[in-house]
Amino acid sequence: MTEPIFYIDRSDILDGSLEEVRVRMRDLAAFAEEREPQLIAYHFYVDESESTMSVIAVHPDTASMELHLEIGGPKFRGFGPFIRMRSIDLYGRPSPAVVNQLRQKAEMLGGAPVTVHTIEAGFSHLNG
Numbered sequence: 001m002t003e004p005i006f007y008i009d010r011s012d013i014l015d016g017s018l019e020e021v022r023v024r025m026r027d028l029a030a031f032a033e034e035r036e037p038q039l040i041a042y043h044f045y046v047d048e049s050e051s052t053m054s055v056i057a058v059h060p061d062t063a064s065m066e067l068h069l070e071i072g073g074p075k076f077r078g079f080g081p082f083i084r085m086r087s088i089d090l091y092g093r094p095s096p097a098v099v100n101q102l103r104q105k106a107e108m109l110g111g112a113p114v115t116v117h118t119i120e121a122g123f124s125h126l127n128g
Contacts, residue, residue, distance in 0.1 A: 003093050043055070065095075102114045
């Protein structure tokens with residue numbers, strides 16, 4: 001059985017960039033929804049102070065995450081002038097290729113750490 005990958009990142013929204021970030025969030029979400037039917041969930045959030053953006057994604061497996069990073073790369077780069085990434089957390093067992101791609105993404109968007117958390121116990125009811 002393949003294991004899902006849960007992805008969470010957090011970024012500071014640079015002063016005066018909130019509206020541009022919102023436009024890019026909506027564009028990237030629509031882009032992923034159209035091109036990645038396997039993606040279980042993909043959500044962007046802004047905190048109450050409107051200074052932090054968080055992204056939460058649920059992939060059915062590491063292959064889905066690899067595809068997302070491959071086709072989304074140009075869209076991720078577009079956020080560069082408007083955010084500084086603080087952290088990327090992965091939950092599951094991503095491939096080394098995914099971890100490497102995420103380290104490159106984190107470096108491009110501000111040098112954030114990438115932390116992988118492996119499951120010790122639990123279950124998911126993702127199919128119903």
